[in-house]
Amino acid sequence: MFDTVIHGGTIYTPEQSFVGDIGINGETIAEIKEGGGLEGTQVIDATNKCVFPGFIDPHVHIHLPFMGTNAIDDHESASKAALVGGTTTIIEMICPGSDDEPASAFTEWKDLAEDGCCCDYTFHLAVVRFDELAKEQLRKLVANEGVQSFKIFLAYKGALNISDENLLELMKLAKELGVTITAHCENAEAIDSKQKELLTEGKTGPEWHEPSRPRNVEAGGVQHLCEFAEQTGATVYVVHTSCGEAVSRAMEAKERGVDVTVEAVAPHLVLDKTYAERPNFEGAKFVMSPPLRDEEEHEALWNGLANGLVSTIGTDHAPFNFKGQKDMGTENFTLIPNGIPSIQERIDLVHTYGVCKGKIDSRTMVDVCSTNVAKQFNMFPRKGALVVGSDADIVVYDTDYVGTFKHEDGLSKIDYCGFEGMERKGRSDVVFLRGKVVAEQGKFVGETGSGIYLPR
Ligand code: URP
Ligand code: ZN
Ligand code: ZN
Secondary structure, eight states, X not given: OEEEEEEEEEEEOSSOEEEEEEEEETTEEEEEEETOOOOEEEEEEOTTSEEEEOEEEEEEOSSOEETTEEOSOOHHHHHHHHHHTTEEEEEEEEOOOTTSOHHHHHHHHHHHHHHHOOSEEXXXXXXXXXXXXXXHHHHHHXXXXXXXXXXXXXXXXXXXXXXXXXXXXXXXXXXXHTOEEEEEOOOHHHHHXXXXXXXXXXXXXXXXXXXXXXXXXXXXXXXXXHHHHHHHOOOXXXXXXXXXXXXXXXXXXXXXXXXXXXXXXHHHHHOOGGGGGXXXXXXXXXXXXXXXXXXXXXXXXXXHHHHTSSOEEEOOBOOOOTTTTGGGGSSOGGGSOOOOOOTTTHHHHHIXXXXXXXXXXXHHHHIIIIIHHXXXXXXTTTSSOOOTTSBOOEEEEEEEEEEEOOXXXXXXXXXXXXXXXXXXXXXXXXXXXXXXXXXXXXXXXXXXXXXXXXXX
């Protein structure tokens, strides 16, 4: 007799899928039986539904002091949104300022998460300051706190961006420590110069955000990162890749032996740059970096996912309210805080516009939204897999659900939904976090603050 049995669903293990039962004891998967027949104190009927491993979002911003303001979610609101959307683990970016010490930034972010995070969490640590003290602290955070990935920004001149000199040194350190460098690849100088040019010409609206950071500026950033990775032997992970050109630069480097992995994020897969061209400043809701591109880039990204060139899908959840935050840039698009949140919608967007449209299959969805993330960031098989002994993070997914994406369904604090009114097929019906039901049919039913930190 198990504590809980999930009965009769199509179970996705790492190797295969079949109809059967999962038995859970405490926080752990205790048995998986094809054909079923397990008995439990609590039985969840998953007949005609899919049973997926809890999804993992590799790219989330919650506490984010950025562009003169702070992202609007806290760990409680963002993690509740994540869980109802089927995401049971998040990797948040710690983004300190250039004067901040890495050790205090780590403590600040971890304390905030401990306070209210309802899903499990771990961090990528952005390296903005890189003097001797910072280097020493980075070594200690890796050795003692389970930090296994750094983040660098080639973009955001004068704020988060790292110099070439420091990037090369950091890559050597990362190689020595066995740490992955995740990277935002857009050239800061090229963007700064384009922005100034456009503003001088009186081009101040959100529709000019994309032209200020064109595809070649992103692809060039990927190329640059990969050249340094080739020189140093560092492992690199390109975040939020928006276009085929950038994927190609990474794949060319991979063929030369560079250890590079590519991430896509939900907004780039389903929204295009015409959203940022909407009148009356509404386009500001759709300003993120790299920017939304032409619709044809969706195809390049979905093909990349189907062919294994793109390995993961995250969100780059970075919520800034339309009123009071995005409108800081009404006169100047460079002042619009960057971000299109999707922590709650990610899985249903991928299901609706990827699986249901035949761009990728369900197995690929599981791989890129869960298993590959766990493998890439040293959490597998505790996370990202339905196998005996793994954490019982499980999503019973209703593929027959039909609806639309609506702001009123959102648990994030954001005042708009970037996918408002778009068709939605599929919903996380029941979500388990380490053996406990935490979300049911779009409602959070867990305990606030029950997420734990995952040292890696
Ligand atoms: O537009 C974005 N991506 N905002 C969040 C910060 C970042 O670059 O990831
Ligand atoms: Zn970024
Ligand atoms: Zn980001």
